[in-house]
Amino acid sequence: MANSTDSAAPTVSPTRVRLADAQPQIALGALDGRYRSAVAPLVDHLSEAALNRHRLHVEVEWFIHLCAEQVLSGLPTLSEEQVSGLRSIVTEFGTAQLEELGAIEAQTHHDVKAVEYFIARRLEGLGLSELTPLVHFACTSEDINNLSYALGIRDAVAEVWLPAARTALDGLAELAQDAAEVPMLSRTHGQPATPTTLGKEIAVFVHRLRRQLRRIEAQEFLGKINGATGTYAAHLAAAPEADWPSLAQRFVEKLGLTFNPLTTQIESHDYQAELYADMARFNRILHGLCVDVWSYISIGFFRQIPVAGATGSSTMPHKVNPIRFENAEANLEISNALLDALGSTLVESRWQRDLTDSSGQRNIGTAMGHSVLALTNMSKGLKQLDVAEEVIAADLDANWEVLGEAIQTVMRAEAIAGVESMENPYERLKELTRGRRVDAEKLKEFVTGLGLSKDAESRLAQLTPGTYTGLAAQLARQFG
Incomplete structure (x- = not known):
């Protein structure tokens, strides 16, 4: 009979060297480990x-x-x-x-x-x-710290985050221009809708992101150096004749910062909350783009260009996974969680001072780092996309019913112009197209039987899902 303790004996892990002891440089966090090269600046x-x-x-x-x-x-x-x-x-x-x-x-x-x-x-x-x-x-620690953080944040935004954002935006704008005239079926509520162009849909994101970028580029970075409770009390005790507020303002502005004339012991950090809100909004718009691009990849509108030697799946050799956009999504979410927390925490302080901001501000680099990492991945992902125009065209050709909007709107215009037999245009198109596929022949038959003016009938006869894109290409070129 086996020893009764054998089956009950716990599994014992082999003795291991503590990595933190053996390799102090090994990082706990991903930004200082796996992704160090992307965020090192x-x-x-x-x-x-x-x-x-x-x-x-x-x-x-x-x-x-x-x-x-x-x-x-x-x-x-x-x-x-x-x-x-x-x-x-x-x-x-x-x-x-x-x-x-x-x-x-x-x-x-x-x-x-x-x-x-x-x-x-x-x-x-x-x-x-x-x-x-x-x-x-005459300084309190916060006099030094608030100015030091302002300098670091200002330069990190100007020298690291903004360049990464502009690079990503340039790649996106290039895609918008290249695909300005590629007709594509829209999907509103996930259902086939009025066609657009791929470039125009990308240009929407370019336009939105540029607006947020302008807000961030215009951000003020505030600073103060007014003593233990913001009163210049020690300053005046030592040198009562000096104009300390003016002297402090000149100093702060010499550092390249905006002077905050009225504070408690701490600079109020409102400018940081403003900056993080704008950065988080930029991140959220970018997140929406990544989700859309991922979705277009999944239905074949984009092909991913394989990277030589790369493995898409550990078990399915045919796959090229959209990892750049998935990585960007995750890092944008982490960045925003931190940016939101910082923005809400930093604007509050108990009475004249508490140290919650001191702990919070040590995470600014992490918050910004995850955003930079996302931007880097998105930029790389865009370079690996190829527009599958034939797939997009086939999708359009399978959805002629989307021309129902054009036909019923032309019928309305004809009715206003006095053409007879144009009653109930919306209802008639609804009966023809709702919940069913309509091919080109059936739609043409319907149009020719309406009794439209020759001009209107001719215009509709020439219309296809691929040409029913309005000003999409023009808008893409103008704003993309």
Whole structure:
């Protein structure tokens, strides 16, 4: 008899090396792992290291600004070499400096205070050790952080997200132009409807996305530097004669930001919520496009150009899966979940300050990264599409009943013009076409028996589902 414990013994996994211990560079998240190459440019603007570099930039420029403005008695005029040396603290910030800053923070347990001490260490070498108290002068951490985040977000949008969006939009516009005259059956409520052109339907998305892009391009990035509760209290205590609001405005604008004159301890983040709402709206429109393209692929309107060496399915060799558009859909959804959460969280703060924004803002890069990844995949997907004009044409030829709209509308016009026997045009076409297929011969027979004017009958006789596209091609060229 077998030992009774044998069957009950739990399955024991073999002892494994903890990957986090063996390979610290292996990422927990997809953006820093599998998709790192697509989103790497964002690291230079929205990573923790980038945030610290922006903090150094703000602190150094504030130091230089205070000296230039001579707000305190005894402040020297900085030499060009000293100004250059101070700014090199920022420009030379790399791996060794990151490690040093991390070591300081391990002692201070405060990230912004660590930046202050990091700068102070370098003043002696510039002959400025007596000005150590000027580093972080009259500032609260949020004075530095809000400006640092604004710089990072501004540059990430301008240098990474917008270029990716424009590249995707250029590819989409090219498709709209190329397919401007390709007639296609529309489907409203999923049912055959008045024909359009493929290019015109793509141009609708181009037009919508361009409008959102203009909003994002015009976005203001706000900043403040007004102290612990937004009152300039410490500033005035130290230098009551100075015009601190004007001095602060000049500083913020020198950084290339828009000055926010009235805040609590924190900059209110309303501009961020505006930006994320616009980006999320752009994402949602793009998501709709990806769903439509996926659907057109599924019914054969688009053929996917196989990539040499690529596998479509692990078991079905014939397949070329629309993975670029599926990947884009998923990443747009993740991006929007984060953008929506940030937009709703960041506009609220308990009384003068709480730290929910501090935790929230550390996810800005992730939110934007998933959008950039989606844009990259969509751009690649568009390059792998070929319009299957013969499939689209066959679909049109199988749906002559869609000309019923044209016929009944012409009948209405004829009735208004006084042509007899044009009563009940809609009802007569409904009886002919509702719930049934009508071929070209039957439709022609119906038209010739209506008693239309020769001009109207001639126009309808020449009409086919493929030519009943109105101004679709013109609209595609104009707006696509």
